[in-house]
Amino acid sequence: MAATPKSAAASAGAQGRPDKEPFDIAVAFRRLRRATAGLPKAAMFELRDRGYGSPFEQLVAALVSARTRDETTVPACLRLFAVARTPAALAALDEDRLAALLRGVTFPEAKARDLKAIARRILEEHGGRVPDSAEALRRFRGVGPKIAALTLGVGFGRPAIAVDVHVHRVVNRWGYVAAPTPERTQAALEAVLPRRYWIEINERLVPFGKFVCTRERPRCSGCVLRPMCRQVGVAHPR
Numbered sequence: 586m587a588a589t590p591k592s593a594a595a596s597a598g599a600q601g602r603p604d605k606e607p608f609d610i611a612v613a614f615r616r617l618r619r620a621t622a623g624l625p626k627a628a629m630f631e632l633r634d635r636g637y638g639s640p641f642e643q644l645v646a647a648l649v650s651a652r653t654r655d656e657t658t659v660p661a662c663l664r665l666f667a668v669a670r671t672p673a674a675l676a677a678l679d680e681d682r683l684a685a686l687l688r689g690v691t692f693p694e695a696k697a698r699d700l701k702a703i704a705r706r707i708l709e710e711h712g713g714r715v716p717d718s719a720e721a722l723r724r725f726r727g728v729g730p731k732i733a734a735l736t737l738g739v740g741f742g743r744p745a746i747a748v749d750v751h752v753h754r755v756v757n758r759w760g761y762v763a764a765p766t767p768e769r770t771q772a773a774l775e776a777v778l779p780r781r782y783w784i785e786i787n788e789r790l791v792p793f794g795k796f797v798c799t800r801e802r803p804r805c806s807g808c809v810l811r812p813m814c815r816q817v818g819v820a821h822p823r
């Protein structure tokens with residue numbers, strides 16, 4: 586069940602943490618913007634800021650990024666977008682050529698096959714336009730909640746919360762929500778997070794989770810959120 590910001594703050598005392606400030610999400614985001622300003626951006630946002638922010642480009646990039654590091658995703662997408670930025674252009678690409686453009690990412694052949702199939706379906710079933718609902722997007726092979734949310738949020742600019750492992754881990758450590766899986770965390774966040782942060786939370790927490798609130802031994806001692814973070818489940822901070 587999700588803890589509201591208020592209940593999370595109120596629960597601090599019950600958890601024996603009277604030393605903590607109330608959790609204020611607006612303050613948290615202001616601190617996160619400063620803390621992540623000099624860090625490498627998450628792949629989708631890096632591509633958006635380089636001019637590849639259309640719904641189709643974001644959908645493609647999110648699929649390419651599955652189980653692939655951002656450092657590999659970005660150059661692979663730049664190679665692909667140099668020759669195909671639309672459903673029609675991608676559908677026309679030879680599948681072997683497409684797989685070659687995706688070299689370095691995980692499962693390039695399978696992703697090439699799926700991307701071509703999605704491009705064709707967008708042309709045949711959606712008039713060449715990426716559908717703008719999570720339900721329609723998730724009917725495409727390989728598209729789960731996170732990819733649908735990135736496409737809607739970053740591509741269309743619609744409020745959508747993309748929860749990956751970093752977002753899931755960090756908001757649960759804060760004590761802002763208490764959810765066992767990324768899917769449940771997404772639902773919990775939708776209940777408590779103000780909509781103005783729905784797109785931005787992924788942009789901030791991916792680099793923050795990679796470099797500060799790391800999976801093993803998070804860097805709590807220098808963390809700007811430490812005064813309000815409940816550090817739930819953190820046993821061995823740095």
Ligand code: SF4
Pocket residue numbers: 755758759797798799803804805808809810811814815816817819822
């Ligand atoms: S204080 Fe520690 S657990 Fe909390 S956000 Fe910072 S690094 Fe993560």
